[in-house]
Amino acid sequence: MPELSLSLSELNWQVRDAIRDHLPDTYWVRAETSDVRRNQNGHCYLEFIEKDTRNQNIVARARGMIWSNVYEMLSSYFETETGQQFSSGLSVLVRVSIEFHELYGYSLSVVDIDPSFTIGEIARNRQLILKQLEEEGVLTLNKELSLPELTNRIAVISSPTAAGYEDFCDQLAKNPYGFVFYTKLFPAIMQGDRSEASIISALEKIYEYKENFDAVGIIRGGGSSSDLSCFDSYLLATNCAQFPLPIISGIGHERDITVVDAVAHTRAKTPTAVAEFLISHVSETAADLINLQKRLVEESNFIIQNAQYKLTDLSRRMIHSSNIFVRDELSGIQQLSVVFKHQTKRLLQIENHFVSEKGQYIHMVSPENVLKRGYSLTLKEGKIIKSVKELLENEIIETVFADGKVKSITTKN
Amino acid sequence: MKELTLTYTQAKQELEEIVSAIESGELDVDALTEKVKRASELIAFCKEKLTKTDKELQKILDEIS
Numbered sequence: 001m002p003e004l005s006l007s008l009s010e011l012n013w014q015v016r017d018a019i020r021d022h023l024p025d026t027y028w029v030r031a032e033t034s035d036v037r038r039n040q041n042g043h044c045y046l047e048f049i050e051k052d053t054r055n056q057n058i059v060a061r062a063r064g065m066i067w068s069n070v071y072e073m074l075s076s077y078f079e080t081e082t083g084q085q086f087s088s089g090l091s092v093l094v095r096v097s098i099e100f101h102e103l104y105g106y107s108l109s110v111v112d113i114d115p116s117f118t119i120g121e122i123a124r125n126r127q128l129i130l131k132q133l134e135e136e137g138v139l140t141l142n143k144e145l146s147l148p149e150l151t152n153r154i155a156v157i158s159s160p161t162a163a164g165y166e167d168f169c170d171q172l173a174k175n176p177y178g179f180v181f182y183t184k185l186f187p188a189i190m191q192g193d194r195s196e197a198s199i200i201s202a203l204e205k206i207y208e209y210k211e212n213f214d215a216v217g218i219i220r221g222g223g224s225s226s227d228l229s230c231f232d233s234y235l236l237a238t239n240c241a242q243f244p245l246p247i248i249s250g251i252g253h254e255r256d257i258t259v260v261d262a263v264a265h266t267r268a269k270t271p272t273a274v275a276e277f278l279i280s281h282v283s284e285t286a287a288d289l290i291n292l293q294k295r296l297v298e299e300s301n302f303i304i305q306n307a308q309y310k311l312t313d314l315s316r317r318m319i320h321s322s323n324i325f326v327r328d329e330l331s332g333i334q335q336l337s338v339v340f341k342h343q344t345k346r347l348l349q350i351e352n353h354f355v356s357e358k359g360q361y362i363h364m365v366s367p368e369n370v371l372k373r374g375y376s377l378t379l380k381e382g383k384i385i386k387s388v389k390e391l392l393e394n395e396i397i398e399t400v401f402a403d404g405k406v407k408s409i410t411t412k413n
Numbered sequence: 414m415k416e417l418t419l420t421y422t423q424a425k426q427e428l429e430e431i432v433s434a435i436e437s438g439e440l441d442v443d444a445l446t447e448k449v450k451r452a453s454e455l456i457a458f459c460k461e462k463l464t465k466t467d468k469e470l471q472k473i474l475d476e477i478s
Contacts, residue, residue, distance in 0.1 A: 150421035150462055153470070180466050184474045209477055212470075282463065289425065289459050292432055296452050299435045300445060307442045 012102035019100045026097045026111055031062075036088045042068035044075075046088070048108060063107040064096070074113045081115035083255045084122070088193055089229045091125070093117035122232065122256075129234045129259045138241045142265045145246045149285045151214040151278060153182045155206040155245070157199055160187045164221030164252055164271035171275035179282045184213070190220040195230040200239050210245055215278070218260065219250040219271035231258035240264060250274035371402035421462045428455045 006014070031048035038044045044066040049058050066074065075086045084090065095112035133139040154172075158165040165185070172181040186205050189198040199218070206216055218240075230236060231251055237259040240247050246265035250273055251258060261267040268274040363369065371377070377400040378385045385391060395410050419427075431452045434440060440448060 148422055149425055178464050180464055182470060182474055184477060212473060286463055289456065292428055293456050295432050296435065296449065299432065300449050303435065303440065303445055304442065
């Protein structure tokens with residue numbers, strides 16, 4: 001055994017004294033909170049950590065504590081200023097004194113806090129996430145979805161016991177127009193460390209049934225003293241941004257626009273406001289329908305009236321023009337009949353004249369008339385003799401006169 | 414209205430097309446009758462979608478767990 005040795009407590013006392021001597025003041029320290037919890041005495045215990053900005057690995061860690069009386073004062077101040085509960089995952093600027101206890105070791109005791117640093121950090125963090133989402137081309141994807149005209153099948157992500165959820169369902173059910181809404185709750189933890197994973201898993205569940213829904217409502221009861229950090233998570237935001245159904249956020253926060261609000265299709269302030277938004281959207285849809293119906297009725301009436309008018313006009317024109325036609329035809333026929341009579345008479349006269357002329361001529365040239373005028377016919381054995389050469393001497397010939405016949409015998413001249 | 418297996422958006426779109434066609438003034442009375450009949454069906458369908466609870470749909474949603 002070496003001559004000079006110390007007990008552990010002796011060593012720890014020396015460490016304690018050395019720290020007290022060399023780091024006697026209080027120091028402003030930038031760190032991230034983790035594992036924040038309070039015990040029954042109201043003292044707050046937590047871890048301060050620092051992460052590598054590039055790979056998020058933890059590069060420093062220290063236990064921290066806030067005495068009950070200090071915590072009461074600082075936490076309410078912090079909440080009023082930031083709208084955030086003092087909780088894990090926050091970047092904070094705190095003034096600490098450095099403690100070393102021989103039994104509990106190294107820890108930082110918080111004596112003051114600067115909320116404006118956290119506000120700045122939250123804003124900066126939001127900006128970083130939004131920028132990253134933009135670079136990845138997903139920032140506005142959910143906003144680009146169009147809300148179906150009839151959006152009444154709503155998948156709701158909420159804590160089942162939240163007052164905000166009840167308000168939301170009530171508001172929808174009691175809408176004054178009697179529109180029907182279908183809500184389906186996908187329960188999730190809405191604050192604290194587990195909320196990010198819980199909400200993402202609810203989204204995944206909805207994704208499985210996405211054909212059954214028109215939109216997603218992410219809602220959370222109000223109250224300013226709430227931990228919004230999960231709604232500023234990159235992972236949740238990128239899930240929301242790329243979700244195939246429009247997301248309506250109602251996270252119950254007046255002042256801040258979280259990253260989830262920023263990527264959501266529509267941001268409403270409270271669950272009730274989400275319900276109002278949905279009701280007014282369906283109202284617009286209904287108004288469009290009524291308007292279409294009105295146009296249909298007016299235009300159809302117009303067409304029918306017009307057709308009736310045309311029909312009346314047509315029938316009037318038809319009667320009128322038929323009358324004219326009949327009258328014209330009648331007068332035409334009368335004229336024709338006059339002409340016809342006249343012509344017929346004339347034609348008959350001409351014919352008569354022709355016939356009587358021909359008759360006279362025929363009468364004049366008939367053999368009886370020729371014989372009467374002194375001509376005679378000479379026959380031999382009943383045949384007409386037209387030449388002297390047909391006759392010899394001593395032949396009997398018959399001569400026909402108008403009033404009788406004689407027989408004679410031929411002689412030589 | 415069971416024979417219409419349309420979404421609201423499809424029904425509304427068809428309705429809009431009919432109204433536009435009627436407003437274009439190119440329809441005769443025979444065609445108009447047909448169109449108005451169809452349009453009335455579509456309007457009734459849409460109104461029902463807006464205000465009547467679809468029990469089948471409600472059941473489907475209730476069964477998701």
